[in-house]
Amino acid sequence: MNYGRAAVMNDVARLAGVSHQTVSRVLNNRPEVSESTRERVLDAMRQLNYRPNAMARGLANRRSRLIGVVTLETILYGPAATLLGIERAAGVEGYGVSISTLERIDHDGVLSALESLTDQSVAGVVVIAPHGAVARALHRLPSSVAAVAVEAEIGGAVPTIFVDQVAGARKAVEHLIQLGHRKVWHVSGPPDWLETRGRIEGWRTALADAGLHAPAVIAGDWSARSGYAAGLQLAAQGNTTAVFAGNDQMALGMIRAFHERGIRVPDDVSIVGFDDIPEAMYLCPPLTTIRQDFDEVGRRCIAALVRLIETDPRDRLSPSEPVPSVTPTLIVRESTAEPCAAGHSAHNSPRTQ
Amino acid sequence: MNYGRAAVMNDVARLAGVSHQTVSRVLNNRPEVSESTRERVLDAMRQLNYRPNAMARGLANRRSRLIGVVTLETILYGPAATLLGIERAAGVEGYGVSISTLERIDHDGVLSALESLTDQSVAGVVVIAPHGAVARALHRLPSSVAAVAVEAEIGGAVPTIFVDQVAGARKAVEHLIQLGHRKVWHVSGPPDWLETRGRIEGWRTALADAGLHAPAVIAGDWSARSGYAAGLQLAAQGNTTAVFAGNDQMALGMIRAFHERGIRVPDDVSIVGFDDIPEAMYLCPPLTTIRQDFDEVGRRCIAALVRLIETDPRDRLSPSEPVPSVTPTLIVRESTAEPCAAGHSAHNSPRTQ
């Protein structure tokens, strides 16, 4: 047996007594191989512990089994969960996943991330970066590279898999309205995130549909810190009874801020989050929130991307059919309640715990 | 200009009026090219927007610029943060990162993850899976594949980058002892995680050094849910004054449980977490915890791995010199305090809020 050197296709061919091409055919599950030959080749592969060389295959047929994922460098729950979903789904389809995190969220940052991926000869790219600048950068992408985007509703530049943020936000706000709240604040994510826009829109329309006035958006940045700051601000201005937070981390920070100001959740203020992070139900109080199915998003991404990869690049010019959006669900826990008769007034019993 | 087809080395060579080999030399920064020729070639590359083909390069010199990372499929903060650190560091060194999540944490699971990576022709592998079974699987790895592990102290099978869990746990427990606590419980991670073992050891020795008795370990699974369960258990048995939680999520769940039982943190019970997740300082109360520098871990991983990749496989047989461990730091916030005179007794004023 040959020591050191790993077995290559020719070794298998020799052992099986066929040509290398027949081995290749077996490897690729071509139909034109007789059953007996196929068995013999498969046997030889096993005996030699043959592993096809991905680079040689890729070089020969100009297509790798690698999918690139562009994601954000923050450890945000949403992107991380989506990445996980993608990786799982890709594995099922026989694709590997190579990642490239965005160090700057702007046009050049996206381009360089995309480049670092295409330089690795990926077969296609998933962009998990629901950001305006990213969406714009995607328009510059040559149509020869197969790409799908997550959450970036970018008029047809590339197929997009998205969670219906508007519907999710509506559910959150309608829940608060049903409880009897007449004024619902919104602490949003960064304004240039597409999810932020969708959630704001859902919040506005839900309010409008109920004939209610939407106060000014308070902009956060997804972090607990920014939620805390927003909470402090709302506490200071008094008589807040309901807040829809752009995500669970901000909701968490906000709860902290209210707590410090002696405002009880949900007795004085109701809070709804977004995402349903695993910790949400163990916060004080357990958080009412909107759950997104990131696994489903990952699956759809890969399905769409694989379809794209396997169609001829020339046919990709045709407008990509819209993929139906994933609908989030409302999870009611204990951070929301009917407003108390009076609402709270600012600073009614500050304690710093 | 040639439409459709991307420029290859020969196109550049022709345009620059040199041979393809000279282009290759320029590409690889070989010294034996005259300054003027180099300029000419570089120019041609720019003009044609030449991008070297990674698969061809890899095939020709039997080495890709891809690093594989085996990680856990849970969205745990630690592994996710480490992955991020690795990806950043790898980018700096000119390597791409391909990931493979472990769907089962056992021998076969690790092997299949490793295989899916080597099938992608990665140049080396980082294993972020601080788990006994993983450590054992790594022993079976042929020495021809360059590998480093994170957090798995596995007697020399592969070089290991690790955070000093024992020291971190000691800091946590010593902090509690200094505050005056005489009995410190520990809610650990899953028993087969190496980090769990380290933290238990640190907790035990810190207690022993202070002449204190270590109660039985309460085993959790890193989740907030398990911390909650542990908290309920501790609340039921009464007179707990201090708990060292294996991570922040469990600390969070525990705080919730205590809260439900009317036990105040830190007034009645002090809690220390581990990791310092970004939300830790906005919990109620802000969590005293142990911070790990995952970025540093990532950097050291890549440094060690690249060294390994770039040394001849035959020289890899020599025992890998131990890499110094990363030391975690104590972050004191508000979840710890001196024990109150009496300690708390069980169920002293349950409220469910």
Place this chain on the structure above:
DNA sequence: GTTTGCGATGTGAGCGCTAACATAGCGCCA
């Protein structure tokens, strides 16, 4: 009995690059 057709296999070229060697051109010394 020759032809046609088709399923099973083999052959050669080439994917885009690098390693190893070959060669050309130059200045330098004896």
Place this chain on the structure above:
DNA sequence: TGGCGCTATGTTAGCGCTCACATCGCAAAC
């Protein structure tokens, strides 16, 4: 002035695979 050694460049042969095509049987068809 020939020969040496040096540097800058070109040439050739792969890396391990797949593609396109050629070939070989063997059965059905005339």
